[in-house]
Amino acid sequence: MTFSSKQNLEVVMVKLTAKELHALVKPLANARYEVDYGWRYLEKALVDIEKDYGLDLTPDFQRGHVWTREQQQAYIENSMRGVVSSAGMVIQFNCCNWHDASQKKDSDLPEGFQCIDGLQRLTAVREYLAGNVKPFGMAVDEWDGTDWDTRRIQFRLKFAVYDFQYRYEVLDHYLALNAGGTPHPPEEIERVRALRAAAQR
Numbered sequence: 001m002t003f004s005s006k007q008n009l010e011v012v013m014v015k016l017t018a019k020e021l022h023a024l025v026k027p028l029a030n031a032r033y034e035v036d037y038g039w040r041y042l043e044k045a046l047v048d049i050e051k052d053y054g055l056d057l058t059p060d061f062q063r064g065h066v067w068t069r070e071q072q073q074a075y076i077e078n079s080m081r082g083v084v085s086s087a088g089m090v091i092q093f094n095c096c097n098w099h100d101a102s103q104k105k106d107s108d109l110p111e112g113f114q115c116i117d118g119l120q121r122l123t124a125v126r127e128y129l130a131g132n133v134k135p136f137g138m139a140v141d142e143w144d145g146t147d148w149d150t151r152r153i154q155f156r157l158k159f160a161v162y163d164f165q166y167r168y169e170v171l172d173h174y175l176a177l178n179a180g181g182t183p184h185p186p187e188e189i190e191r192v193r194a195l196r197a198a199a200q201r
Helices: 006-015 018-025 039-052 069-081 119-129 167-178 186-200
Strands: 033-038 090-095 113-117 156-162
Touching: 033 039, 039 119, 039 156, 069 119, 090 119, 090 167, 113 119, 113 167, 119 156
Parallel strands: 090 156
Antiparallel strands: 033 156, 090 113
8 A cells, every 4th residue: 555645645544544554563562571681590580480481592493503603692791881782681481371360271382481583682692691702802701890790780681471372373473583683794794894994093
């Protein structure tokens, strides 16, 4: 549908019902619960979630662990620099049994937390905490007592928990988050790095 003017768009929008507008925009659901976890306490949080609910970080719709070690390191370094916004610290999960009373009898989802979005970020932080990623050549414990000690408040991930009851709802949400964007290919990043280098001269 195309519109030749703002007036035409306004006329069409007035004719659409609230339900039709909702179907057009397809707003994403809000998380039912959000909680921040400091990086140092991340593994304990995941163990507790696994024990209390169940945990699947790589459900079949996830692309798996695809970031290279270099990408993981870049994410940690950018987090330390303050480049990563709060949105870049969110990990989204679904848990159909988040509230047992609201779980539907015909839900076709397995019980427990399923990672919907943020697996690469979560994995990068876990690999850093495990000593496998060394930002600026330094292991996690070497930053203790500095401004970049992971016990400081700026090093947190936010877990956003949804309670979708049906697989199609989870997949719709996943596609809405991931199908629209275009990742930057390496050559584009290198082109911009060249522009940055030229600007410094």
